Amino acid sequence: MQYKNLGRTGLKVSELTLGTMNFGNVTDETTSYQIMDAATDNGINFIDTADVYGLPQSPDIQQGNGLSEEIIGRWLAQSGKRDQIVLATKVYQPMGLGPNDRRLSAYHIRKACEDSLRRLKTDRIDVYFMHHIDRLTPWEEIWQAMELLVQQGKILYVGSSNFAGWDIATAQEMAKSRHFMGLVAEQSIYNLNTRTIELEVIPSCRYHGLGLIPWSPLGGGLLGGVLKKASEGRRASPGMMKQIQQHASQLQAYESLCEQLNEDPADVALAWLLHQSVVTSSLIGPRTVEQMQKMFRSVEIKLAPETLKQLDEIWPGPGGEAPQAYAW
Template sequence: MTMNYRHLGRTGLRVSPLILGTMNFGELTDEATAFRIMDEALDAGINHFDTADVYGGPQKPDMEKGYGISEEIIGRWLAKSGKRDRIVLATKVYQPMETGPNDKYLSAYRIRRACEASLERLGTDHIDLYQMHHVDPDTPWAEVWQAMEQLIREGKITYVGSSNFAAWNIVQAQYEAEKRGLLGLASEQSLYNLTQRTIELEMVPALRALGIGLIPWSPVGQGLLTGILAKHDEGRRSSDRLTQQLEKLRPQVEQYEALCREIGAEPQHVALAWLLHNPVVTAAITGPRTLDQLRDNIAALDVTLSEDTLKRLDEIWPGPGGEAPMAYAW
């Protein structure tokens, strides 16, 4: 397996095509396992680690939230490993961390305080990619970019990204950033996989036009694209939501898994390879809970899909019909 690094959008920064997502660290993955996952990911060439201030989950019975645990685990790993300069470290801001009126969203006050708190938990003096976790319609972009610009000047963040934006949010944010002479957005994290292709209408063409890297989250459709039929039919436990989705999409899942068997590739590998085939995609986030899951994700980089297979995947999982407005108007 060769790790072919890609530019993060139009920037000069090179990142691995798989990103180590750490949402499970502290909640579903204990610290010792998380350390081993980070060690092995970096040894395999994965140089982009992604977290958020709210990741981690409750750690004790008397804790209501447990927010910040994932960042703290990464911080302790960085202190132990001494490998801070070998990774591109990304975290996020927006979600409520406490119950006060200014403990959430994207005011300049909130961004500054959240960044300082993340830096402390991570045990570092800078964040390589600071991402807005959602859009804040109540804070003007001039205020958001003023806060980000100040953090950049202070050396506390290097690049700014977004997550869960609409295409028009991306364009608006970029316009306001360029008015201030800033680079603006380097990347956007969006829900994107074979089962969820809505962003092909407007988000994908907007990112391509602006040179902003696409980072898909939920690349295996919350488990639908992992060979779920065999697991489900064997009686393995799955969430009620996933079971409902499977019953709704069972005919397509059956065709998909049959195609994967035909080409001799694991379903989860095909799902990741399909995303990475898109030139707008910089990298896909994978959130392994175990070392075996990490190794399985890395194996996807050895899968190459033929034009015939790509066509058949489109037939099984049709997108919105192309890009707007041609997808729905003459």
């Protein structure tokens, strides 16, 4: 396992980040412990969760239950590994039915942080991510709340998730005016099939010194060898079947290339992300210990320049960075 600085900070994190959205939802507590043990035993030192995790994730979710954080907290207390890991969680999503039980008001940030610390059984959150942009709360209020948490030692760094390039720039300029470090990392959806952030988010991360942590590196399973699995009799969901039909020729070319490389498609997809210079660490979300163990192969794969070119031809991005991607 290799370690990289998280953005412009001096903090070293592993190339793979253990995402825990499945804990308490599709993965039971015992298996969650085993996954965390396997991850840390193999060099992963970055564990990511969110206060809302532990329930099936959907746009109409009314409130989270903090179960993923509670599972991690009990594991931390049992394992004694707290000081061996970089622990991240998130704030924004609804954690109650009240009008102030969500978003990024100073009121909610303070309460959400205290609740996360209690569930995680720890005295600090190493990287506190804003799960989404809040366009109804001014940056003066958000940064004041985050600065206070840093002063109190309850959080060390602040990150963003699902921000636009413009949001990152605005946040950083306001932080700079307050002599505050501001954002150090961004979590965005990014994979071979979903490359929109190459237009503006990645250039913004590079300019402002944020480490990029992609989520959904396998495109919801699309890049994990779906054609081979279908040929073996594995049934896909209606949504996945639609994607397979939409990307049939690309998938055929992609899985053929992976076969030529003698590598699993999932490992190649992860390896491609780790070859992108702005990517610090890729989120992985295994449901089982077996899935966890298989993902370690990705950090060992070295993709040749010609292979990277072939992958770009199969899965073309938006054409580069804005505005050169669409204007002369």
